[in-house]
Amino acid sequence: MCTAATYTGKDHYFGRNLDLELSYNESVTVTPRKFPLKFRQVHDMNEHFAIIGMATVVDDYPLYYDATNEKGLSMAGLNFPGNADYKEPAEDVDNVASFELIPWILGQCETVADVRKLLAKINITNVEFSEQFPPSPLHWMISDKNESITVEQTKAGLNVYDNPVGIMTNNPEFPFQMFTLNNYRRVSPKPVASTFADGLELDEYTRGMGSMGLPGDLSSNSRFVKATFTKLNAPKMADENTSVSQFFHILGSVEQQKGCCDVGNGKFEFTIYSSCCNVDRGIYYYRTYDNSQITAVDMHKEDLDSAALKSYKLIEEQQIFAQN
Numbered sequence: 001m002c003t004a005a006t007y008t009g010k011d012h013y014f015g016r017n018l019d020l021e022l023s024y025n026e027s028v029t030v031t032p033r034k035f036p037l038k039f040r041q042v043h044d045m046n047e048h049f050a051i052i053g054m055a056t057v058v059d060d061y062p063l064y065y066d067a068t069n070e071k072g073l074s075m076a077g078l079n080f081p082g083n084a085d086y087k088e089p090a091e092d093v094d095n096v097a098s099f100e101l102i103p104w105i106l107g108q109c110e111t112v113a114d115v116r117k118l119l120a121k122i123n124i125t126n127v128e129f130s131e132q133f134p135p136s137p138l139h140w141m142i143s144d145k146n147e148s149i150t151v152e153q154t155k156a157g158l159n160v161y162d163n164p165v166g167i168m169t170n171n172p173e174f175p176f177q178m179f180t181l182n183n184y185r186r187v188s189p190k191p192v193a194s195t196f197a198d199g200l201e202l203d204e205y206t207r208g209m210g211s212m213g214l215p216g217d218l219s220s221n222s223r224f225v226k227a228t229f230t231k232l233n234a235p236k237m238a239d240e241n242t243s244v245s246q247f248f249h250i251l252g253s254v255e256q257q258k259g260c261c262d263v264g265n266g267k268f269e270f271t272i273y274s275s276c277c278n279v280d281r282g283i284y285y286y287r288t289y290d291n292s293q294i295t296a297v298d299m300h301k302e303d304l305d306s307a308a309l310k311s312y313k314l315i316e317e318q319q320i321f322a323q324n
């Protein structure tokens with residue numbers, strides 16, 4: 001399971017939790033403008049926008065999980081098993097393989113409006129990166145500083161949904177996720193008056209009773225509801241550190257602790273990393289399951305006109321500051 005989010009504080013932020021039982025040796029990877037991006041069926045890009053994000057680099061190709069380009073456009077791929085339907089390459093469309101979608105879009109679009117135009121002629125194909133890396137069943141959240149969309153290719157075709165809440169998780173399809181928010185319309189961050197029954201006195205014996213009924217389990221719809229509530233009620237922080245901190249707390253509201261989601265063979269799904277990219281400044285912050293310290297990689301400290309990928313291995317060991 002995974003959760004992606006946007007947030008506006010001092011600047012604009014985009015990030016995700018990656019929840020899984022195994023890692024694919026991911027690293028924070030910068031793709032500079034002149035790194036030749038090769039595509040299987042659409043045209044190659046020898047020059048494009050620079051990109052920073054989390055990727056598995058295989059044979060010098062960045063297989064991005066989530067990323068932001070130098071214009072602040074961001075994108076994350078999340079699991080969509082049983083629903084994602086990639087097609088055979090077809091005539092008269094842009095045939096983009098699922099693993100190519102992030103570089104194809106972030107390489108050339110500045111805004112969600114640009115993305116909508118590009119998506120109108122895209123067919124997401126079932127072409128595999130390699131035998132070892134077959135297509136993963138994904139859907140995507142794509143955001144600029146003003147709006148987000150959810151992109152899902154199912155048996156019915158390619159669907160592009162407005163995402164007014166800037167949150168995405170996994171199954172089921174996005175319209176259903178949005179519909180279920182109706183079930184929580186009484187939930188509030190404020191104290192609520194009792195409406196249980198006339199004439200029965202009920203005590204407000206604790207703070208937080210307005211949010212009673214919010215789900216706390218790890219299923220994708222419950223995470224969608226909880227993360228949406230947390231994000232939409234988050235105050236707008238005034239500086240960078242408190243904004244980044246608030247962003248990680250939004251993701252923290254749906255993080256997965258080892259032990260709570262048993263996937264068999266003694267393995268558990270857990271939050272491998274959480275990311276928060278300041279999309280205005282191209283700074284990619286992350287935390288890992290064992291390292292609660294926030295680490296940052298700034299794309300603008302790299303030579304963005306170079307032609308070589310630059311990857312930073314994740315710092316995964318806990319950093320404890322001994323105060324005495």
Ligand SMILES: C[C@H](CCC(=O)NCCS(=O)(=O)O)[C@H]1CC[C@H]2[C@@H]3[C@H](O)C[C@@H]4C[C@H](O)CC[C@]4(C)[C@H]3C[C@H](O)[C@]12C
Pocket residue numbers: 001002018019020024056063064065077078079080081099129133134135136137138170220
């Ligand atoms: C599994 C990951 C998503 C996490 C998630 O949503 N888990 C939910 C589990 S569940 O449904 O709720 O059960 C996805 C996100 C990005 C994916 C990776 C990226 O797409 C990059 C490459 C793409 C290759 O085709 C496959 C390997 C891969 C390296 C992918 C492996 C895996 O599918 C990743 C890591």
